[in-house]
Amino acid sequence: MKIKEIIVEKLFDTFDHTISLNTNERITLMLGENGFGKTVILEMINALFKKDFYHFQA
Structure with a gap:
């Protein structure tokens, strides 16, 4: 089983993110400006x- 996509809705009550994972080359880049939640998403994946x-928990 492989994870193909990560969806985060209402991050910081503002941002919706859909991250399609590159399963062929096994490298996916997350690019975005500061404050858009890249680190928080990585922390969420780690916690999962x-x-x-x-x-x-909220």
Whole structure:
């Protein structure tokens, strides 16, 4: 099983992000200006794989 896409809605109550993962070359770049949530999305992915579901509580 492979993850093909990551969707984050209402990040900071403002941003909706859809990240299509490049499964062929296994490298995906996330580009964006400061404050758009790149680091937060990476922290969310890390928490998901560590099964740290408390990270997602509001």
